[in-house]
Amino acid sequence: MEALRMETENLTVYYGKHAGVRGVSLPVYDRTITALIGPSGCGKTTFLRALNRMHDLNPVVRVEGRVRLDDEDIYAPGVDPVVIRRKVGMVFQRPTPFPTMSIFENVVAGLRLVGVRDRDRLREVAERSLRQAALWDEVKDRLNEPAVGLSGGQQQRISIARALAVEPEVLLMDEPTSALDPISTQAIEDLLVDLKEQVTIVIVTHNMQQAARVSDRTAFFLDGEMIEFGPTEQLFTNPTDPRTEAYITGRFG
Amino acid sequence: MREALDRDLNRITERLLRMISLVREELQLATTGLTEQDGERAKAAIHLDAQVDELELEIENEVLAAIARHQPVARDLRFLATVLKALTDLERAGDYAAHVAEDALALAGEPPLKKYIVLAEMAERIEAMLDLLAKALAERDLAAAERVLKLDDDVDELYEQIVRELLTYMLEDPRTLSKALTLMRVARSYERLGDHVENIAERIFFWLTGRLEGKPEA
Numbered sequence: 001m002e003a004l005r006m007e008t009e010n011l012t013v014y015y016g017k018h019a020g021v022r023g024v025s026l027p028v029y030d031r032t033i034t035a036l037i038g039p040s041g042c043g044k045t046t047f048l049r050a051l052n053r054m055h056d057l058n059p060v061v062r063v064e065g066r067v068r069l070d071d072e073d074i075y076a077p078g079v080d081p082v083v084i085r086r087k088v089g090m091v092f093q094r095p096t097p098f099p100t101m102s103i104f105e106n107v108v109a110g111l112r113l114v115g116v117r118d119r120d121r122l123r124e125v126a127e128r129s130l131r132q133a134a135l136w137d138e139v140k141d142r143l144n145e146p147a148v149g150l151s152g153g154q155q156q157r158i159s160i161a162r163a164l165a166v167e168p169e170v171l172l173m174d175e176p177t178s179a180l181d182p183i184s185t186q187a188i189e190d191l192l193v194d195l196k197e198q199v200t201i202v203i204v205t206h207n208m209q210q211a212a213r214v215s216d217r218t219a220f221f222l223d224g225e226m227i228e229f230g231p232t233e234q235l236f237t238n239p240t241d242p243r244t245e246a247y248i249t250g251r252f253g
Numbered sequence: 254m255r256e257a258l259d260r261d262l263n264r265i266t267e268r269l270l271r272m273i274s275l276v277r278e279e280l281q282l283a284t285t286g287l288t289e290q291d292g293e294r295a296k297a298a299i300h301l302d303a304q305v306d307e308l309e310l311e312i313e314n315e316v317l318a319a320i321a322r323h324q325p326v327a328r329d330l331r332f333l334a335t336v337l338k339a340l341t342d343l344e345r346a347g348d349y350a351a352h353v354a355e356d357a358l359a360l361a362g363e364p365p366l367k368k369y370i371v372l373a374e375m376a377e378r379i380e381a382m383l384d385l386l387a388k389a390l391a392e393r394d395l396a397a398a399e400r401v402l403k404l405d406d407d408v409d410e411l412y413e414q415i416v417r418e419l420l421t422y423m424l425e426d427p428r429t430l431s432k433a434l435t436l437m438r439v440a441r442s443y444e445r446l447g448d449h450v451e452n453i454a455e456r457i458f459f460w461l462t463g464r465l466e467g468k469p470e471a
Binding site: 208236248251 | 330
């Protein structure tokens with residue numbers, strides 16, 4: 001059994017009075033890929049955003065229950081959310097290159113933010129991150145060109161490289177390929193499988209085949225609750241809950 | 254897309270039911286060819302086996318197409334895996350029925366060693382197994398699949414019985430040797446046929462429950 005990296009315990013997320021996520025207890029194992037699947041509005045993205053305190057920025061959202069990273073409660077008083085977000089990075093649905101910045105500056109933006117000035121160090125991290133994001137060979141000769149000149153798939157890998165540059169322990173991904181063509185999607189999926197050697201990944205995806213292809217474990221969400229969680233192979237060949245079966249076989253309402 | 258998948262799955266089910274019914278008919282013709290020394294029926298059985306073989310390839314293609322188009326999961330995936338495995342077993346079952354027919358053809362021209370009561374009984378049980386198999390498949394009937402497994406035990410017992418009987422003939426009168434050996438092979442064909450039908454029942458059990466129990470006999 002792998003070691004636990006993160007864990008939620010009875011996690012509930014309120015939007016005002018409405019609980020968008022209710023009582024979810026999910027273990028996230030070290031250097032594995034955990035996929036969150038479920039229909040639109042099931043709470044999977046809301047749940048994901050609670051894992052690095054993204055909801056802090058939204059005053060109507062309240063989080064109850066526990067989220068532990070390496071046995072530390074990330075919502076405990078005195079914990080700095082900026083430190084948490086550095087350890088638990090996030091990649092969004094659409095690529096998010098900073099439009100005025102070069103490829104190089106995009107990748108090291110997070111490091112600059114925490115005060116790293118050493119040029120050699122920045123260059124070293126940029127190369128390492130771009131290599132990890134399987135983008136180095138494609139961009140190494142034009143690091144000073146604007147990142148917005150890259151293709152959608154390359155921009156998304158820039159976003160991943162930027163997230164990796166600060167050496168997170170966990171990478172959260174919210175439908176990272178939903179805006180990409182099949183070839184770029186495949187490149188990102190291959191990348192995920194390589195990346196899990198170094199970093200723990202939690203991915204929200206609308207694409208069930210993607211969850212089946214890349215993840216080690218899958219959690220099925222429905223109407224704010226986690227209905228089923230287990231090894232991906234088992235969930236896709238022989239799910240335990242009839243609601244999971246109904247959803248993954250497309251027999252759903 | 255669910256509707257398109259259901260349409261494909263229903264069609265595959267129908268075709269597999271058709272294949273089961275062809276094997277059943279083949280078995281009946283072969284058995285009548287044997288018990289009534291009817292060469293024409295035996296030939297008809299052999300002819301039918303070619304249709305069974307053709308159908309196997311057609312259904313296999315349909316299963317592969319359904320997997321490619323729909324990327325099925327869970328029960329749908331288990332169903333298609335069940336069909337793929339069942340096809341091989343059914344095709345082999347048809348081959349054994351054809352072997353019976355070939356031996357029946359060879360025996361048709363000569364006076365029978367005895368009345369073939371136990372062999373006919375074996376065939377009857379296997380026909381019942383095929384009927385239950387069709388029911389299990391068409392109606393997702395787990396109990397029917399389980400009864401197939403029980404009936405195969407009967408077939409195995411009848412096989413033991415007939416082997417002992419034929420050995421007695423051979424020991425008492427060596428002139429019966431050639432015919433008795435042929436009949437031994439016929440009995441063996443029925444016994445193997447039953448095993449293949451049993452394998453399919455085990456697969457249907459897997460489809461319906463998600464549990465793979467025991468190792469199917471070849």
